[in-house]
Amino acid sequence: MLISTESKNCNIILLTLCGLTTAYGTVIVLSNWRKNRQLRKKALKRRENEQLCMQQLLEQLANNYTKEEQAEILGLNAVELVSAAQQGKFSPLKILETYWTKAISCTKATNCITSVIKVAKAEAQELGACTDPSQFPLFGLPVSVKECYGIKDMDATIGLMSEINNLDLDDCVLVKVLKSLGAVPFVKTNLSQITFSLASGNPLFGDTSNPHRLEFTPGGSSSGEGALIGGGGSLLGFGTDTGGSIRFPSHLCGICGFKPTCNRLSLAGLHGPIPGHVNIATTIGPMARDVDTLVLAMRSILCPLMFELDPYIVPMPFDEKLFGCTKPLRIGYYVDDGFNKPVPAVQRAVMMAKKHLETSGHILVPYKIPNVERAWELFMSLCFADGGKRCKEILKNEDIDPVLVPLIQKLYFPKCLGKLGSFLVNLRNCWKSPRIAKDFSLLVEKERNISTVWNLEAQTFEYKAKFFSTWVQPEGNLDALIGPPSAMVAGPQKHFEDTTAILSYTALYVLLNCPAGCVPVTKVTQDDIDALKNYEGHFGDAWDKNTKDACMDSVGLPVGVQCITKPWKDELCLRVMLDLQKSVGLL
Numbered sequence: 001m002l003i004s005t006e007s008k009n010c011n012i013i014l015l016t017l018c019g020l021t022t023a024y025g026t027v028i029v030l031s032n033w034r035k036n037r038q039l040r041k042k043a044l045k046r047r048e049n050e051q052l053c054m055q056q057l058l059e060q061l062a063n064n065y066t067k068e069e070q071a072e073i074l075g076l077n078a079v080e081l082v083s084a085a086q087q088g089k090f091s092p093l094k095i096l097e098t099y100w101t102k103a104i105s106c107t108k109a110t111n112c113i114t115s116v117i118k119v120a121k122a123e124a125q126e127l128g129a130c131t132d133p134s135q136f137p138l139f140g141l142p143v144s145v146k147e148c149y150g151i152k153d154m155d156a157t158i159g160l161m162s163e164i165n166n167l168d169l170d171d172c173v174l175v176k177v178l179k180s181l182g183a184v185p186f187v188k189t190n191l192s193q194i195t196f197s198l199a200s201g202n203p204l205f206g207d208t209s210n211p212h213r214l215e216f217t218p219g220g221s222s223s224g225e226g227a228l229i230g231g232g233g234s235l236l237g238f239g240t241d242t243g244g245s246i247r248f249p250s251h252l253c254g255i256c257g258f259k260p261t262c263n264r265l266s267l268a269g270l271h272g273p274i275p276g277h278v279n280i281a282t283t284i285g286p287m288a289r290d291v292d293t294l295v296l297a298m299r300s301i302l303c304p305l306m307f308e309l310d311p312y313i314v315p316m317p318f319d320e321k322l323f324g325c326t327k328p329l330r331i332g333y334y335v336d337d338g339f340n341k342p343v344p345a346v347q348r349a350v351m352m353a354k355k356h357l358e359t360s361g362h363i364l365v366p367y368k369i370p371n372v373e374r375a376w377e378l379f380m381s382l383c384f385a386d387g388g389k390r391c392k393e394i395l396k397n398e399d400i401d402p403v404l405v406p407l408i409q410k411l412y413f414p415k416c417l418g419k420l421g422s423f424l425v426n427l428r429n430c431w432k433s434p435r436i437a438k439d440f441s442l443l444v445e446k447e448r449n450i451s452t453v454w455n456l457e458a459q460t461f462e463y464k465a466k467f468f469s470t471w472v473q474p475e476g477n478l479d480a481l482i483g484p485p486s487a488m489v490a491g492p493q494k495h496f497e498d499t500t501a502i503l504s505y506t507a508l509y510v511l512l513n514c515p516a517g518c519v520p521v522t523k524v525t526q527d528d529i530d531a532l533k534n535y536e537g538h539f540g541d542a543w544d545k546n547t548k549d550a551c552m553d554s555v556g557l558p559v560g561v562q563c564i565t566k567p568w569k570d571e572l573c574l575r576v577m578l579d580l581q582k583s584v585g586l587l
Ligand SMILES: CCCCCCCC/C=C\CCCCCCCC(=O)NCC(=O)O
Pocket: 195, 196, 197, 198, 220, 221, 222, 240, 241, 242, 243, 244, 245, 246, 282, 283, 372, 375, 376, 379, 380, 383, 499, 500, 503, 504, 505, 507, 508
């Protein structure tokens, strides 16, 4: 009798606890669902307002200029346009309105713009009243910036609905510097969600399309810049790069993009997902149709005002001597990093670039990338040293971009099951994919402690030293390298999920902190596709199969080559890029 009363009480307590837990759980789920619904409504309104604003602007501008007047402006490159504006041939306002019209028509096709920067009109008008335009090296040049650049009274959401209407109180340093040089920041461009994938969009602003094939991706994370500049809607834009986000979309969209050495350009006032990384450092950089514009941009913005506004930027003006030196360079070349085998079109592009640079008088020597797998382990371990905590935190209550989901799922996977997971991944890939299993185990690893992180940083410094020891060759030191910007060319968005397989060629130079840029060299031919039919990659695993499938329908799409120099030799990298562009010609 006594026992049964006790067990009755126990049951009641258990039931009450279960009830309370279920009720608590339900309240949490419902409240998250409500928050998410409110965010979605806000996002829809934000998008609709912006589209309406673009439509109204287009209507207002429709009769301002003739087609011929616009074509004349759109036909000039950045250097020519600045010079024409300085000579008073076109007013900054006319240039701005022409580029607004063109950019809005681009975004109708590719969804590359997230916002119009309205204050640009007043800025162009003010410039128009200036009596000495020659003092402004970027006089009247409309410049696009990635959505994450802070601009006064505008939001910078990095594709997060919760950041809508969180307005910046001031312009970021780069925008202040651009304005001081006479440039007119005129639109913000789309990006992948939290800038953490090579995909093109986010649930807030949607996906962006490749201007050369609308059903394909332009790459990311600076997807909007790639699509806008590739579509002719901007002459100069600025992106960010932590793993390849400037160079990858440049490669896929057939434009030029440059990632400088970290701490040459100011990041102050930009919004990003993970502040505080040391060896996986974000860099900003210019993107344009030609290398001359990248040079114009770098030469102008490396100015006293930037060094004054951000005292942590190394006060190194543009090194004209290094850029202008004409001595033949010793340039290493490689077509394959031994980890992600490039498709034939990409390998052919590097070999073409080699020939072109030889014709320009440079000495090209074969080069082998040392131990990419080690660089990959270090990159991943440092990038997710917090076990993905910060990523998970900022994505709470958000809709997550489908391309990002597999990565986030892995970050949530219980570590105790991680070993089993890698085993299963291996099994699923027919025992053939140690690298996919490794990728999995690197991502499910939870927060690393401080000694582990310090160790990783120390090992990264060791890797860097070893890497550059391979630049010392028997016949003399290498000045630069050329190689693929990625194993792939543009393809359907769904093939761009497995970041590791896509990033190895660009992320390496983030880890090494090298200046690196991409120059378009050729287009995919039918012969490339015929050769691709025999492609198996190095591992014959799911990533290799994906690389092949992604590129199967890519005839006519652009293919770039990456140029790399040692840290702080940014001007030399630009020189190699310019030499390459001069000998290849503009595509
Ligand atoms: C040899 C190095 C290989 C490294 C491969 C790393 C794979 C990392 C996997 C996931 C990392 C997620 C970070 C991806 C960043 C992608 C793009 C980028 O640059 N975004 C940042 C930005 O826009 O600033």
